[in-house]
Amino acid sequence: MYQTVHEHIGSMERENPGSSNNSACVRLHFLETTDSRRYNLPAVEENAVVLPGPGEATDHQDIILQHKAGPLKRIYETNPAYAPLHYVLLFPRGELGWHCRIKYANNEGSRSDAEQDESETSKRKYISQMEYYAYQIHHRKSEFESSHLFMAKNLFQQYIVDAFAQID
Template sequence: ADDLANYRVTLNLDHRLDQRRYNVPVTTKVAAVWVEGNERRKFEPSVTIYGNNRTRKCIQPFYGYYDPLSYPLFFPRGESGWHQGLPKDKITMEAANDHHGDDPDWNSMIRVSVRDYYCYKFQMRHGIFNPILHGRRLFQQFAVDMYIKVESSRLDYVRNNQKEIRADLYQGLMDSIQARESPASAVGKRTVLPASFVGGGRNMKRRYMDAIALVQKYGKPDVFLTMTSNPKWDEITREFEPGQTPQDRPDLVVRVFRAKLEDLKKQLFEKHILGKVIAHVYVVEFQKRGTFC
């Protein structure tokens, strides 16, 4: 911008904050904390710009300059990150900002989704240096931060399209009465997650009922098979850069695990290495190793 000299960038300069949280990390894992009751809050901005006249501007995660301001080491040239109007290849910016942009089908055809954008950023390309894949713990933080952005965009869509998922059938005064909520403050409008939203209550119930239906029709399962990911697989370790560990490359670990999972499914369901499969159910779990005293 022409008036760039009139602004300054402030990063966590509030002295009331606990500065210990900004010390050098002592663990190899990064996690996100979701506070109960914050379901209706937007993603909190982490970068604030103040003008010389003390005007304040919060950088929202769906702005193109959120990523370079939050992670300057990954965007040293100030490249724009993902934004809602990012066009696909061979699509002009004018077409991406066309009035049809409110149509989900039109939007998916001409605009890059937040998920597709960060899948692209995490790709390995021979001969091209990707600073994100060399960020180690900062890469972990970036991955968690961007996943929250992806999940927030999905929740925003659900929140803004309650009529399309027929949420009126699952909310309202009758639901509150059936739940025996007598205080008036407890009666309100609920945001309902569709059954297609992975991890939601309806999605989990549907998967459970499907599994029970298979047992009811075909009987108890004959084989219980467990596959565990090993971060020391040769397919993972041989792709490391010098000095890297499995904790530094979570993208590589999950990518190899996914490939091996798909190969195992092909061996079981197409090549029938354990016999012909008439029904199956499987789930992928992420477990954290703990120590006991």
């Protein structure tokens, strides 16, 4: 897959020379009238998120895919393919991320059927984003699958910051 993507980008650059000069610039400005202890500019490179205040419009961090001979496709933050597309190194096999239809696991034998039927009608059936990410970042010593996230260092921190922004 990675070779194909690399080749596709190379062919796009050959077909449209000079069109790859699209660059974005983000600047943080410090206003002298604000409290410098609270609203200071970053002094070191670190992962952070800028959340809009109440009543402010929010922009989504969607991924736009272009099919080789087709139209563009938008992948929203709530799409289960968002995390593996955005964090390819963390999810190299394309494991799906959170979506709104992930049901709670049924631990058979933990409760009787009557208790389970009663509790299912009074509780939610699907896990929330917060519960999903809490499970993802819970370190389990016996599984390599869970510990590889912690080995990613700054990329893992960025994943956590993005997860926090999505939950909020």
